[in-house]
Amino acid sequence: MSVNARYEYKFESRDKVENFHGMQVLYIYWPHHLMFCSPFAVMVSPDMTFGDFLEQILKPAVASHPDSAEADFENAEWKLNDGPFTPDMSATMMGSGIDHKSMLTVTTPGLDGISGSGS
Numbered sequence: 174m175s176v177n178a179r180y181e182y183k184f185e186s187r188d189k190v191e192n193f194h195g196m197q198v199l200y201i202y203w204p205h206h207l208m209f210c211s212p213f214a215v216m217v218s219p220d221m222t223f224g225d226f227l228e229q230i231l232k233p234a235v236a237s238h239p240d241s242a243e244a245d246f247e248n249a250e251w252k253l254n255d256g257p258f259t260p261d262m263s264a265t266m267m268g269s270g271i272d273h274k275s276m277l278t279v280t281t282p283g284l285d286g287i288s289g290s291g292s
Contacts, residue, residue: 190273195219197273199266201231204278205285207292208238212276217266224262231279240284252278 190197197219202212215230227246235241251258254275261269271277286292 188274193273197266199271200274200276201234202276202278203235203238204280205291206235206238206240207286209235212278217271219267219272220265222263222265223260223269226266227262239287240281244281244284246279246281250280250282252280 188198193216195218196216198214199217200212200214203209213234215234217226217230221229231246232241235244247260247262251260253270255278258269258277266272
């Protein structure tokens with residue numbers, strides 16, 4: 174079913190990168206781990222290396238999941254905005270092509286959630 178707007182929406186976006194004081198929003202999705210029911214948003218510096226992102230942001234963010242202790246994020250399967258992605262641990266987020274409101278999907282083969290339930 175299509176939807177038609179009753180009037181034209183004109184507004185200035187408030188989630189522009191300029192409004193984040195040098196930081197940027199990054200969405201992260203870990204399939205088969207629906208304890209995190211959807212991609213979650215984190216703030217990252219464009220100058221942060223991917224390796225620092227893993228250690229300082231991703232690992233602490235998912236630490237509450239039982240699979241996190243076994244997750245090998247450095248050798249996981251990655252996608253950036255639905256395209257294939259091979260992270261370089263020493264490259265910056267910006268240098269890796271990760272910009273404001275990008276989405277990283279990380280798949281950890283062999284880890285399928287709590288007792289294989291996908292959650």
